[in-house]
Amino acid sequence: MVVLALDAMGGDFAPEEVVLGAAVAAGPSLKVQLVGRRAGIEEALAGAKGSGRDFIEVIDAPDVIGFDEEPVKAVRLKGGSSLVTACRLVAEGRASGAVSAGNTGAMLAAALIHLGRMKGLKRPGLCTVLPTPGKPTVFIDVGANSEVRPLHLLEFANMASIFAENVLERANPSIGLVSIGEESVKGNELVLEAHRLMASQPQLNFYGNVEGRDIIRNVVDVVVTDGFTGNVCLKLMESTSSLIVEEVKKAATGSVPARIGGALLKRRLSNFKKSIDAKEIGGAYLLGVRGLVVVCHGNSGRRAIASALGYAARAVQQDLVGSLGERVASL
């Protein structure tokens, strides 16, 4: 049985939606530790249906770290917060992974402080799965490192390659490096040197540079970039797709024929919206720390939380952290 610690107080809809998500995901093969203020958690649990509740443990943590708090300071000052406690449960071996929809920076800081980096690794990277049509794409780094050196990009590539193999069951995943032209001579100094480094690694299936347009076009299995570019791209993609879906909806509420047309298309469009909705996939993984750490979108509802727990449980079963450790040690 996999045991995951879930920050019940993290996210825009915590604790209710987080708790209900846990109740959906928990079961004979997954025990969920709900970490947070006991009273609020139990109140939310009272509204949960199904048998999931039997596989939930409540772990009291009085403090909460808000979205606005300065991460490192908050983690140092609020050792008893739900988010820090979740990471500690992993550090103490009581849980196999920690999941939070709270303050991302604080979760990264808590993971670095309480779990630590893998031996031999310079920089953990935040990796997510883009719901690209056809098949999902692994994208790293989406915001853990706003300033990187070429070696860090190489580390991201190696870790995300293992992630794609283990979690998405992608054999020999191809790796693309984000640049402003396909040719190896295109890009800034960081990318030129990272390209050279990646091309020299026999264990990597390095495709070469990919451009902005290729990120969502299934050109490669894994897309690697620095945390500044990755974060900007991720938020831009989310915003572009929701804007367009809104506009399509508007188009379908105009004239009477358009409204009829929209009604006839509704189900298909909503399926499509789900297929491109990052919330359906299950959070971002901080690769390179000594434990499984998953950060969910702040606006996660119960379904997103349940999905993240499901993916995280699979990552534990596949021993993602162990495989990452081996690859990192071999670099």
Place this chain on the structure above:
Amino acid sequence: MVVLALDAMGGDFAPEEVVLGAAVAAGPSLKVQLVGRRAGIEEALAGAKGSGRDFIEVIDAPDVIGFDEEPVKAVRLKGGSSLVTACRLVAEGRASGAVSAGNTGAMLAAALIHLGRMKGLKRPGLCTVLPTPGKPTVFIDVGANSEVRPLHLLEFANMASIFAENVLERANPSIGLVSIGEESVKGNELVLEAHRLMASQPQLNFYGNVEGRDIIRNVVDVVVTDGFTGNVCLKLMESTSSLIVEEVKKAATGSVPARIGGALLKRRLSNFKKSIDAKEIGGAYLLGVRGLVVVCHGNSGRRAIASALGYAARAVQQDLVGSLGERVASL
């Protein structure tokens, strides 16, 4: 009468579509110099309708610079190419601006070599108008500088502010700096220092940082970033929107009700697609060189070319280059 030099050989559909676009745009207030291989241009002109032909001059240029050629080398070796000749016509005062849908890098190199930077400016920047719903957004730099310093971002902000005033008639345009968080302490070293610089300039209506999601949300009039991030974002946006429009089309060709629904929605969706299509707007402007230089998308058809010529003519009438020069000189 405004005179513009158009590279008739640049673009995926040159010379035909370029020539036909010129024939649409040319008229009593705009003379177009079609620069390229005379025979091909005249053949394409024979197919043009309307009275635009009377306002077109053909200027023979035997060489063509291809998309794959190394920009600086190509510009040096092919002084008689259509693209270089168009820039030279501006340098010689025979045209007020040069427009090309050819090799962007070569156009930038030709502009730098034959027109030169504005006095006092460190780095010209490539600026485009994003067709964001509501009102368009100015976005700079979309690829002229893959490596920049904070001062360069400040220059981009000042130039794009003038551009928004002159070409989009936006009063006191607000300026956003792309970062990975709204707070002034979020970002990499480049952005932190650029933020400080921009905030210290009384002539700029500096809003502060904007995130990836804000780029297309009309949060500010002008979005400033380095040419690496800008180029990746621009291509990602184009690709995300065309992918989604494709998927909506697919949804509308499934079951019989979906097909009927799609047919009823068709016109509205195609209007919407046009509204988010960068090709409708009219190219990217290289701000900071001593002359008006516009680069169009390689896949520009006649409508995109005509639109770019229209915008460029307006920029000439508004004396965009003169206003930019004044602002740059005052920095």
